[in-house]
Amino acid sequence: xxxxxxxxxxxxxxxxxxxxxxxxxxxxxxxxxxxxxxxxxxxxxxxxxxxxxxxxxxxxxxxxxxxxxxxxxxxxxxxxxxxxxxxxxxxxxxxxxxxxxxxxxxxxxxxxxxxxxxxxxxxxxxxxxxxxxxxxxxxxxxxxxxxxxxxxxxxxxxxxxxxxxxxxxxxxxxxxxxxxxx
Numbered sequence: 001x002x003x004x005x006x007x008x009x010x011x012x013x014x015x016x017x018x019x020x021x022x023x024x025x026x027x028x029x030x031x032x033x034x035x036x037x038x039x040x041x042x043x044x045x046x047x048x049x050x051x052x053x054x055x056x057x058x059x060x061x062x063x064x065x066x067x068x069x070x071x072x073x074x075x076x077x078x079x080x081x082x083x084x085x086x087x088x089x090x091x092x093x094x095x096x097x098x099x100x101x102x103x104x105x106x107x108x109x110x111x112x113x114x115x116x117x118x119x120x121x122x123x124x125x126x127x128x129x130x131x132x133x134x135x136x137x138x139x140x141x142x143x144x145x146x147x148x149x150x151x152x153x154x155x156x157x158x159x160x161x162x163x164x165x166x167x168x169x170x171x172x173x174x175x176x177x178x179x180x181x182x
Contacts, residue, residue: 016164022155023134024164026127031134034068034125035141036159038151056148063144066137068126073166074118083109123155123163 006013015027023033042050086109090102124141128134138154145152 019157019160022157022160024160030127030129031131032125032127032160033134033138034123034155035138035145035152036155037122037124037145038153039120039122040150053149060144060148064140066126066128068124071123071125071163073121073123073163075121075162077112077117077119079109079112083113121159121162123159124152125155125163 016024017027018025023031025031042053045053083106086102086106090099090106093099093102126137128137142152142154
């Protein structure tokens with residue numbers, strides 16, 4: 001009898017064939033896709049507006065007649081461009097008072113980088129086999145969330161890779177380089 005050898009590589013046991021056009025193609029020919037919801041702090045709004053948004057969300061969720069997953073994912077914040085701009089401003093500033101203010105911003109930015117600050121992102125994902133049904137569901141979700149006062153857009157390839165990375169690696173970023181054939 002031959003023993004089945006279990007592969008130590010994640011890609012060998014995940015049912016993912018490809019990520020393309022903002023969708024994950026699975027080995028059973030389903031597509032996993034959805035929408036990314038732009039976060040909104042409703043707690044800074046008055047009580048009536050908060051209640052309106054919450055009731056609208058409840059109605060939106062009850063309107064969905066298909067299985068979906070609400071996924072919350074953390075994405076590292078990249079402020080390197082902002083930090084470079086601050087450094088340029090600091091170099092150009094003539095006034096010691098302005099240089100001190102800019103230096104304080106640079107130090108705050110360094111503390112963000114050192115403490116691994118992340119953006120929290122929200123997704124509604126679903127699976128389907130039919131591209132026409134997928135397009136309808138995405139439109140339904142985007143329009144339904146808009147009626148709740150929330151902005152949403154279809155997931156991108158990068159969004160899906162971040163979600164998978166968070167799921168598989170516990171949100172830890174890997175620093176692998178590109179493998180080149182010799």
